[in-house]
Amino acid sequence: MQTHEIRRRFLDHFVKAGHTEVPSASVILDDPNLLFVNAGMVQFVPYFLGQRTPPFTRATSVQKCIRTPDIDEVGKTTRHNTFFQMAGNFSFGDYFKREAIEFAWDLLTKSVDDGGFGFDPERLWATVYLDDDEAAGLWQEIAGLPAERIQRRGMADNYWSMGIPGPCGPCSEIYFDRGPDYGVGGGPLANEDRYIEIWNLVFMENERGAGPAKEGYEILGPLPRKNIDTGMGIERVACLLQGVDNVYETDLVRPVIDTVAAVAPRGYGQGNHDDDVRYRIIADHSRTAAILIGDGVSPGNDGRGYVLRRLLRRIIRSARLLDITTPIVGDLMATVRDAMGPSYPELVNDFDRIHRIAVAEETAFNRTLASGSRLFEEAARTTKASGSTVLSGKDAFTLHDTYGFPLELTLEMAAEAGLSVDEDGFRSLMAEQRARAKADAAARKQAHADLSEYRELIDAGPTEFTGFDELNSEARILGIFVDGKRVPVVSRNGGPTPERIELILDRTPFYAEAGGQIADEGTISGTGSSATAKAAVVDVQKIAKTVFAHRVTVESGEFVEGDTVVAAVDPKWRKGATQGHSGTHLVHAALRQVLGPNAVQAGSLNRPGYLRFDFNWQGALSEDQRSQIEEVTNEAVQADYEVHHFTTRLEEAKAMGAMALFGEQYPDEVRVVEIGGPFSLELCGGTHVEHSAQVGPVTIIGESSVGSGVRRVEAYVGLDSFRHLAKERALMAGLASTLKVPTDEVPARVANLVERLRVAEKELEKMRLANSRAAAANAAAGAERVGKVRLVAQRMASGMSAGDLRTLVGDIKGRLGSDPAVIALIADGGDGSVPYVVAVNSAAQDLGLSAKDLVQTLGAPVQGRGGGKPDLAQGAGRKPAGIDAALAALRSELDRS
Structure with a gap:
């Protein structure tokens, strides 16, 4: 059974059982603890925590997941991937253990003709938590599993939590017995290579406290409602249903191995374990890299960018260790696209960008490998000169940490040079680094932000945004929060100033920070008997992406929940903000016109009078390119294009060619901003000018690198642009006066002076060298x-x-x-x-x-x-x-x- 079919059968099974099919979220979500989405339940965390009311009681999804803690072990086992697809079914206070077990058992054992997977019931085992007699009894009643095929395990294995305070509960895992060819019998407790886990059913019923991630923490008490969270590994099920030995040989991964084998001097599965591991690393990491780039990640030196860079470098290193000397990453990305495209069409639609970023990183790393090879040669010479035949663990670690050399590559190069390597010293340094990284991650890990105080307001529905049509709106105070706690009243009373005061209104003209545009500033004032109340709005943020929280400084009077107020945006601020935001769209369009469609947005920031725009591009822009971009932008300003905005369905907007930010999650209904017809068409929820001429002059003040393959353009707009140009003009006039030449002759005169200075410095250097030689002789x-x-x-x-x-x-x-x-x-x-x-x-x-x-x-x-x-x-x-x-x-x- 093909993997795409496995996915489809899973979703159909649960949709027929009353579940809402939810699309996979991006692997990048706004979560304080996760670099990447690593489980199917992550996008539903607010529902499990009770922070938001779910729009459905039952859901099912196949989520893209990435786990990288054990990246060095990839390829060595038969069942681990950095990228995998987690199929799950979820209940939010609806059904519990009985139904979860019934749904899973029915799908696993039902015949293929009837829409199931057709697993032999006699080869399935289950594990339950130590004291979960209920689950054990249900497995016997529903599935007919004999007691000896139901094993009990402790908290580390069969009690699930997120590793932090929050929901938790016992779980039950389903295992498939691959047979005696894969090891000794005795169930999962005896051998997890023979008995492979395919599905985990989590019975989420308690709340845990602080403590270690897996066991030893305190159970605080029951949750308000019981939930179900399950996860079935698509790749593992595919491995079993396709009759292959490991997840790397399934239909969506094996094509990558075959692409490598077509150019490698040594084949796959020829009895060389190390080579097979290299093939699997390439296959696994190629899929993960394509998914990451597709969701908006670019190679970098920290965070998500570093993980992507490391994956791509491990691909390139492994290819070299297979004696592949020609570029290969581009072909690997194409293979992943062809295999994964039916389930993930974004890999097809966005392939040009994915291909370009991956190939650019391969080119850059090949240069790094050359630099690392020189360092190795120097270390080898020093080692031999000292009379030793052992390259130090420190040198091997430096090659790994700075240049990305795996130990096996250093061992191979050392052997060719007649040296061995202090492997124990290397591993000791690696262990120290991992310990530091683990401690750092633990220090940064925290409980999810507690939004329970806002729950009532979130459930009441989104804040009505009136700012597209007006700058002053009458509104009612729905809630007042002081340092995250809801209070009935807040005033300026001369006491200690709270760190954060927030007003939640039913409607507002204030734009909340989003899409690169910072929040509006202005005031909120009382009316009627509360007319003395006044607060300055210093920031506006969205809670749960729907409720606008106005962070304020109370200047006078008091605000009471339920009061009517007037929310007023500073018109000067808004005018500058719209200039900056519309200017960003114009610069984006100009970049694509000058550089081509591969200049894709990677982030932005705009505020009154200023904008910055990050985009995917390799190499610095030339002066001519910068000038062209600035000219095209200002031509659009001069053209005084009309600015239109309208709402349409996401798919229709994309079909029109509207630009979207990679990695961003968009709703089904989106807002499109159009400037000058085909000149600029983007998905955008921000505020804009009505005509492009209102942006005013745009002056590019800088262009720089902000990471591998990502460039940044900064510019002034409107009056700030004029002021900048005035300063430049004054500077030029000052230079002309000092040099006593007309302003148009300043560049030539400065160039002449620089050349004369260079000649003088050369003469001085000759004199200094002569003096040095005389001093040396003396x-x-x-x-x-x-x-x-x-x-x-x-x-x-x-x-x-x-x-x-x-x-x-x-x-x-x-x-x-x-x-x-x-x-x-x-x-x-x-x-x-x-x-x-x-x-x-x-x-x-x-x-x-x-x-x-x-x-x-x-x-x-x-x-x-x-x-x-x-x-x-x-x-x-x-x-x-x-x-x-x-x-x-x-x-x-x-x-x-």
């Missing part, structure tokens, strides 16, 4: 015999840098010939620093001398620290008065040696 001529070596130990001219000293040391060393020699130069840096350099030639090293040791002797009197290699070391101190003592100490040390 120093070499003055070499003294100390102990067994010729010594040059001198205080050099004030102001010399460590680089200057290194250059001199090399020159002097060359003049002293092959006799044992030590050169030590030190100088007063002129800024309180004392740079110093020590060199020891080969003959002196043969006598047991080392620059790395001698630099410590030289540094002590000047309170310095340093280090280096046996032939050359350097350091810096902070006590110029100790320079003479430092040279004397060095002479004494050599005299004793």
Whole structure:
């Protein structure tokens, strides 16, 4: 049975049982604890926590999930994926254990002809929580499972929670016996390779307190209502129904392996375990990378971007270890698209962007591999020079941490160089890093924001937004919150100022921060007997995406729940905000016109007079491109296009070509903003000007990188743009006056001055080099015999840098010939620093001398620290008065040696 069919049968089964089919959410959700969605229930958390009333009592979904904590284990086991599809059915206070078990057993064991999966009932096992006699009895009653095929497990295995305070409850897992070929009998307690888990039924009935993630926490008491949350692993079921040994050989993953095998010198399944693991890593990570990019993630150095980068680099490294030397990532993305497209059409519709980002990261990482290879060669030379045949664990860790080299790649390169690797040292450093990361994650993990105080208002329905049509609205206060707690009244009473005061109104003209546009500012004032009440609105945020919370500073009087007030947006603020937001749309359209359709939005921010726009693009923009973008934008301003907005269905808007932000979740009904017909068409809920000319001049003030493959354009609009240009004009006039030339000749005169300065600096450098060589010759001529070596130990001219000293040391060393020699130069840096350099030639090293040791002797009197290699070391101190003592100490040390 094909995977797409497994998905369809699951959803149909539960839809027929009265469940609402809910589409998969993006793998990126606004959750304080999750980098990615890692379970099917995540998008329903507000319902389980009682923060929002669900629009249905039963739901079913197949959720895209990503789990990466054990990324290094991918490919080594038969059942783990970083990306997987979790099919689930959910009950919100409706049915409970009996129905959950009935639904699952019916679908698993019903014949294929009748719409089921056709599993043999005799090969299914169940586990239940230790004291869950009810679930054990239901398995016997409903499924006819004998007692010996129902095993009891403790809290770590069969009691589910989110790992933080919140809902929890016992669970029951369903396992399939793959047979004696896969290991010993005895059920899941004996062997989880033979008995593979395919479905987990969670009976969510309690609330847990703080404590460890899996066991040992306190059960606070029962939830107000009992819920059901289940998860069936699509890939694992596909593995069993398709009769393959592991999840990597199912119909949606095996094509990637075949794509790799077509170009790899060594095939898959040829008896080489390490090679098979590499094939599986490539197959697994290719799917995950495509899904991540499709949901709006770009490679980066932290957070989600770092995970994507790591996955892509593991693909490239694994391909290299299979001796694939040509680019392959583009073909892998195409294979994933073809396999996954029927279930995830966004992989098809957005393939050009997915392909471009993935291939760009492959190109960049190939350059990084070259840099890492140079570091390895240097580390190998140093290791051999020291007489060792073991590359240090620290060097191996640096290659892994900085350049992304896996240990196996370092081991292979080391073997080719005739070296081994301190694997224990490497693993020790890796363990330390993981411990730090785990501690950091635990420190950042927190309970979900408690929105229970807002529950009544959320359930009452969304705030009516009137700001598209008016800036002043009469409204009623529905709720007042002080530091998150609901109160009946708030006033300016001279007491301690609360950290946060929020007013919830039934309707409002204030725009709540969203879509890159920051919130409106203005006032909320009382009416009638409360006319003295006045508050400044400093921020507006949405709660549960529907209720507008006005964060205010009470300036006078008091506000009482139920009062009628007037909410007034500052018109100057709103005008500037609309200029900034409409300007963002114009810049976006201009970018796509100049750079092409691959310049896709990756984020934005706009406020009165200013905008910034992030977009996917490789490499900096040229001056010509920047000028063109600015010109196209201002041509649109001059054209005075009409700005229209209308509401339509999401699919219709996309069919019209309306641009959407990748990774953003949109409702079925969306608002479209159109500027100049085909010039700009975007999904947007923000406020805008009525004609493009109202944006005013747009001046691009900067273009920079904000991550791999993501660029940022910043610009001023309206009066702020004019002020910026006025400053630029004043600066140019000042330069023209100073240089005594017309303004149009300033660039040529400045270029002439820069060239003359460059020539002068070259002449100065020649003179300095000549002086340095003379100084080196004099120093070499003055070499003294100390102990067994010729010594040059001198205080050099004030102001010399460590680089200057290194250059001199090399020159002097060359003049002293092959006799044992030590050169030590030190100088007063002129800024309180004392740079110093020590060199020891080969003959002196043969006598047991080392620059790395001698630099410590030289540094002590000047309170310095340093280090280096046996032939050359350097350091810096902070006590110029100790320079003479430092040279004397060095002479004494050599005299004793």
